[in-house]
Amino acid sequence: MTPYKRKTYWNAPQMTAWERAYLPEILRGLAITSGIFLRNMGRWLTGRKGALTTYYPEETRADYAPRNRGKHVLTQRPDGKPQCIACNLCATVCPAKVIEIEAGHDPADTAHPKFPLRFEIDYSRCVFCGLCVEACPEDAIRMAKEVPGLPAEDRHQMWLTLDEMLHWQPQRDVAKPYPATAASSTTDGDRSRP
Amino acid sequence: MKQDLLVHAVFIAYAVLMLITFGTVLTWVERKQAAVMSDRIGANRAYIRIPYTQIKLVWLGLFHGIADGIKMLVKEDFKPRTYDAVAYAVAPWVVFTPVLLVFGVVPFGGLLDPGRLFPALAEWFGGRTYSMQIAKLDAGLLMVFAFSGLTIIGSMLAGWASANKFSLLGGLRAGSQMISYELVMGLTVLGLILIFGTVDLDAMVRQQSGVTLGFLPAWGIVYQPFAAVLFLTAAIAENKRIPFDLPEAESELIAGYYTEYSAMKMGLFMFAEFIEIAIIGALFATLFLGGYNLPYMNDQGFSWPGGGTWALSHGVVVVTQVLVFLLKVLVLCSFQILIRWTLPRFRYDQVLAFAWKFLLPLALANLTLTAVLVWSHHTGSPG
Numbered sequence: 001m002t003p004y005k006r007k008t009y010w011n012a013p014q015m016t017a018w019e020r021a022y023l024p025e026i027l028r029g030l031a032i033t034s035g036i037f038l039r040n041m042g043r044w045l046t047g048r049k050g051a052l053t054t055y056y057p058e059e060t061r062a063d064y065a066p067r068n069r070g071k072h073v074l075t076q077r078p079d080g081k082p083q084c085i086a087c088n089l090c091a092t093v094c095p096a097k098v099i100e101i102e103a104g105h106d107p108a109d110t111a112h113p114k115f116p117l118r119f120e121i122d123y124s125r126c127v128f129c130g131l132c133v134e135a136c137p138e139d140a141i142r143m144a145k146e147v148p149g150l151p152a153e154d155r156h157q158m159w160l161t162l163d164e165m166l167h168w169q170p171q172r173d174v175a176k177p178y179p180a181t182a183a184s185s186t187t188d189g190d191r192s193r194p
Numbered sequence: 195m196k197q198d199l200l201v202h203a204v205f206i207a208y209a210v211l212m213l214i215t216f217g218t219v220l221t222w223v224e225r226k227q228a229a230v231m232s233d234r235i236g237a238n239r240a241y242i243r244i245p246y247t248q249i250k251l252v253w254l255g256l257f258h259g260i261a262d263g264i265k266m267l268v269k270e271d272f273k274p275r276t277y278d279a280v281a282y283a284v285a286p287w288v289v290f291t292p293v294l295l296v297f298g299v300v301p302f303g304g305l306l307d308p309g310r311l312f313p314a315l316a317e318w319f320g321g322r323t324y325s326m327q328i329a330k331l332d333a334g335l336l337m338v339f340a341f342s343g344l345t346i347i348g349s350m351l352a353g354w355a356s357a358n359k360f361s362l363l364g365g366l367r368a369g370s371q372m373i374s375y376e377l378v379m380g381l382t383v384l385g386l387i388l389i390f391g392t393v394d395l396d397a398m399v400r401q402q403s404g405v406t407l408g409f410l411p412a413w414g415i416v417y418q419p420f421a422a423v424l425f426l427t428a429a430i431a432e433n434k435r436i437p438f439d440l441p442e443a444e445s446e447l448i449a450g451y452y453t454e455y456s457a458m459k460m461g462l463f464m465f466a467e468f469i470e471i472a473i474i475g476a477l478f479a480t481l482f483l484g485g486y487n488l489p490y491m492n493d494q495g496f497s498w499p500g501g502g503t504w505a506l507s508h509g510v511v512v513v514t515q516v517l518v519f520l521l522k523v524l525v526l527c528s529f530q531i532l533i534r535w536t537l538p539r540f541r542y543d544q545v546l547a548f549a550w551k552f553l554l555p556l557a558l559a560n561l562t563l564t565a566v567l568v569w570s571h572h573t574g575s576p577g
Contacts, residue, residue, distance in 0.1 A: 022552070023423065026537065029536050029537065030532060030533065030536050032536075033231050033532060033535065033536040034231075034532055036230075036231055036232070036233065037227065037230050037231045037532070040230045040231075040233065041230060044230070049235075050230055050233065050235075051229075051230075051233050051234050051235045052233065053234065053235045055235075055238075
């Protein structure tokens with residue numbers, strides 16, 4: 001039986017005697033890590049952060065893009081009613097099928113007799129694609145750039161209700177004053193966001 | 195007699211409390227230090243809510259240790275169907291107990307004179323003095339090695355009794371690794387024993403409060419800088435932490451001899467590991483860094499190398515010594531954590547080769563050199 005011969009590799013590390021002596025290289029490594037430690041501790045003690053991490057949800061980044069598709073907002077008419085006419089176009093186009101609308105009938109409001117009794121979005125499944133905003137014929141749903149309060153303890157708490165979408169960041173639909181006038185209903189191009 | 199009992203009860207309570215606090219706080223220190231070292235923030239989500247309010251105390255994640263403890267306590271205590279249930283149940287305690295016992299001979303302060311500290315009790319104490327350690331044994335260092343050797347049995351017992359191949363491999367690794375490094379550790383300390391001429395840790399610390407070469411504090415690290423490095427290396431290897439955590443190498447052995455342990459039995463192993471960090475710190479401080487004394491300090495106060503002295507009252511000295519000891523231990527613990535989060539793990543053959551081919555010859559050379567120097571010193575100067 002031939003004695004075991006250790007295989008040699010073409011890329012076996014070539015170490016100098018200095019590196020083989022363990023201690024100098026170990027000290028160099030320790031100097032690097034302790035240097036980073038001291039630098040970060042210095043930043044901590046002077047009130048800056050040592051890490052790039054953002055403490056979401058307590059902190060949000062300031063550099064969100066202005067066109068970021070964030071939390072949904074339902075626009076209101078001047079009297080505070082939702083602009084939504086419960087046409088279900090958004091719920092139809094939604095690829096994640098997260099929008100649930102229950103329509104109500106208000107015969108007193110002749111211009112918009114149909115209105116949403118319930119308008120709910122399941123944020124545990126929403127993909128933030130923005131198709132609902134594009135599909136809406138009434139500019140009733142928009143997306144703000146922030147997403148506050150997204151984390152929840154369980155998925156049943158992640159349903160966004162009509163009330164929250166109307167009121168967490170109320171937006172008036174300036175393009176469509178109510179009651180609708182002939183002049184305003186034709187100027188569809190100017191939909192500046194407040 | 196009653197006085198002795200009281201004082202030693204206080205010492206024991208202090209030591210146990212200190213070790214357990216260290217064991218708990220070090221989990222937090224380890225997390226946070228590792229995080230800061232690697233540009234992270236570290237665990238900071240566990241909180242305690244003040245009842246009936248929405249005020250949540252986070253305190254930089256200090257409560258994660260408590261959360262861990264509660265988790266360990268309420269988890270299912272899974273028991274494998276092993277042939278040796280007794281050894282399986284006993285093993286964590288065999289690891290944990292010697293770690294606590296080692297601290298029994300480590301002095302955490304100088305001479306305590308309760309009569310001078312509390313004049314009202316002076317009559318009762320009748321001038322008795324105590325050196326601040328639990329057991330003042332002449333064989334101090336020998337006891338340290340005797341008890342730290344016992345933890346090997348615990349690890350191997352855990353490996354054997356778990357009835358698991360991975361545990362067995364881990365136990366075997368732990369046994370061979372710890373025995374190898376135990377040897378190196380003993381040989382490095384022999385040099386100090388030659389120089390100080392004693393194995394009593396308190397006497398060693400007293401000798402280190404002097405001055406050598408005119409101005410340097412007579413610390414062990416000044417006499418034996420080489421042995422200090424070797425000792426610390428061997429001690430970290432004894433504790434089986436990265437870069438020497440081969441017995442539990444999770445990428446190869448799941449968790450080594452911990453594999454079949456769960457709940458608080460596992461917690462005991464981890465707790466023993468963290469307490470051992472503090473013990474290594476305490477031993478290193480005692481042997482090489484002048485123990486509980488600041489440089490140039492002794493039980494009376496400071497005596498500067500130039501010849502001047504600065505006498506301090508007994509109370510100030512006692513408090514300073516206790517605090518200095520804690521500080522030294524904390525810094526050394528932090529240094530060990532720094533090593534643990536900096537160096538990558540060895541391969542197993544490298545660990546044993548490192549012990550037998552690198553550390554052992556160096557330790558022997560160091561010992562020989564020390565012996566020759568001590569011998570020439572003693573023959574050169576009579577007396």
